[in-house]
Amino acid sequence: MTATILHADLDAFYASVEQLLDPTLRGKPVAVGGGVVLAASYEAKAFGVASGMPGRRARELCPALIFVDGHFDDYKRLGDAAMKVIDDYTPLVERLSIDEAFADVRGCTHLFGPPAEIAATIRRRVRAELGLPISVGVARTKHLAKIASQVAKPDGLVVVDPERELAFLHDLPVELMWGVGPVTKMRLAALGIATIGELARTPGKSLERLLGPAAGEKLAALAWNRDPREIRTHHRARSAGAQSALGRKPAHERIYRPALAHLADCVATRLRAKSLAGRTVTVRVRFADLRAVTRSLTLDAPIAATASLAEIAEELVRAALADHPAETHISLLAISVSHLAKQSALQLELGLGLANEARRPGTRRGLARHAADCAIDKIRQRFGWSAIGYGSVALGAHRSVPDAFRELAEKEL
DNA sequence: TCTGGGGTCCTAGGACCC
DNA sequence: TCTGGGGTCCTAGGACCC
Numbered sequence: 001m002t003a004t005i006l007h008a009d010l011d012a013f014y015a016s017v018e019q020l021l022d023p024t025l026r027g028k029p030v031a032v033g034g035g036v037v038l039a040a041s042y043e044a045k046a047f048g049v050a051s052g053m054p055g056r057r058a059r060e061l062c063p064a065l066i067f068v069d070g071h072f073d074d075y076k077r078l079g080d081a082a083m084k085v086i087d088d089y090t091p092l093v094e095r096l097s098i099d100e101a102f103a104d105v106r107g108c109t110h111l112f113g114p115p116a117e118i119a120a121t122i123r124r125r126v127r128a129e130l131g132l133p134i135s136v137g138v139a140r141t142k143h144l145a146k147i148a149s150q151v152a153k154p155d156g157l158v159v160v161d162p163e164r165e166l167a168f169l170h171d172l173p174v175e176l177m178w179g180v181g182p183v184t185k186m187r188l189a190a191l192g193i194a195t196i197g198e199l200a201r202t203p204g205k206s207l208e209r210l211l212g213p214a215a216g217e218k219l220a221a222l223a224w225n226r227d228p229r230e231i232r233t234h235h236r237a238r239s240a241g242a243q244s245a246l247g248r249k250p251a252h253e254r255i256y257r258p259a260l261a262h263l264a265d266c267v268a269t270r271l272r273a274k275s276l277a278g279r280t281v282t283v284r285v286r287f288a289d290l291r292a293v294t295r296s297l298t299l300d301a302p303i304a305a306t307a308s309l310a311e312i313a314e315e316l317v318r319a320a321l322a323d324h325p326a327e328t329h330i331s332l333l334a335i336s337v338s339h340l341a342k343q344s345a346l347q348l349e350l351g352l353g354l355a356n357e358a359r360r361p362g363t364r365r366g367l368a369r370h371a372a373d374c375a376i377d378k379i380r381q382r383f384g385w386s387a388i389g390y391g392s393v394a395l396g397a398h399r400s401v402p403d404a405f406r407e408l409a410e411k412e413l
Numbered sequence: 414t415c416t417g418g419g420g421t422c423c424t425a426g427g428a429c430c431c
Numbered sequence: 432t433c434t435g436g437g438g439t440c441c442t443a444g445g446a447c448c449c
Contacts (some may be wrong), residue, residue, distance in 0.1 A: 296426080334418090
């Protein structure tokens with residue numbers, strides 16, 4: 001058994017792109033974003049600045065921090081270009097996000113040399129052709145390759161010899177494992193478990209009691225490097241959603257109605273563009289104190305119409321607010337659609353009225369809605385998203401993240 | 414001026430069916 | 432008076448990842 005799985009990960013991607021585009025930023029602590037840090041350069045990370053952190057906190061940690069606006073088109077262009085370099089060596093590529101991918105080179109070593117050599121070549125080419133640092137881990141399993149690339153950072157290559165897998169793995173801290181976040185780390189610490197080796201030597205029963213059957217079994221397997229997952233070149237989306245932070249707004253219909261209309265518009269348009277529709281609608285309401293609740297409804301048949309989605313979301317939000325009368329302000333709204341199924345335009349047109357008839361009498365307007373959605377979709381295809389739409393004016397004033405970033409964050413459906 | 418936006422997967426309880 | 436066992440689906444919440 002040889003190590004043929006690569007995990008390639010562009011280092012501090014957004015921040016590295018900014019330093020590439022503007023040479024005066026090189027060697028300096030840089031954060032992309034403003035209200036919240038979307039990415040931090042290694043110079044900034046040295047001060048403890050991390051992505052997801054409020055900008056204010058980041059500035060406290062690193063007074064010299066330079067905030068820059070994101071250049072989202074460039075991120076997409078350079079991320080795609082890096083993936084294209086990997087594609088040159090194998091068709092077995094599983095892209096995880098804009099800046100990260102697994103690849104299996106087992107079938108092409110006769111052409112390009114051993115996996116370690118392919119990894120080194122990819123790193124060299126991405127640096128030479130794009131000007132970006134990329135770290136690569138090589139191992140026999142996906143989990144170990146991913147850990148290896150984390151260990152390799154910044155700008156490094158780590159190859160895990162199959163003979164030395166457990167020696168490499170067992171000294172590392174548990175939080176490097178896929179699926180161990182802050183909560184699990186704390187729970188494990190309560191049992192005195194800090195390293196992957198200590199986790200591996202813990203009885204399965206104890207882990208299951210601590211973490212539940214699924215997580216317990218999975219972590220135990222990963223700790224012994226038993227990871228059966230293969231490279232999957234194609235993923236089917238299981239849900240599509242959109243959310244919007246509102247600051248602090250009264251929990252009133254005049255606030256949430258236009259916000260939900262806009263979110264429903266975003267989600268439904270994306271579903272229709274991929275010929276998808278979904279049966280379950282979930283809304284999330286976050287209150288002023290950042291506590292959040294969800295409400296969901298599963299229909300008898302899938303929907304993808306903007307107006308139907310907006311109506312259902314509104315009812316769910318109304319119900320959620322009615323259950324929490326003491327909460328007078330909201331800070332975030334989200335809509336998500338799941339139970340997705342491929343759906344042709346014709347099916348949508350025919351199915352819509354019937355679907356809603358069963359559980360939601362009085363909304364039998366599928367045909368008209370479908371026609372309206374089609375018209376809007378077409379106008380946008382020709383003139384762009386902002387040419388026409390619902391409620392975007394009401395939301396625009398306090399939108400904190402550019403739409404270009406939202407598009408970037410969307411996974412391939 | 415209290416903290417983004419896109420996802421996946423798991424759990425637990427209850428309804429319901431055979 | 433007491434009350435099986437297994438399975439599926441739905442809902443709400445939570446942990447985690449990028």
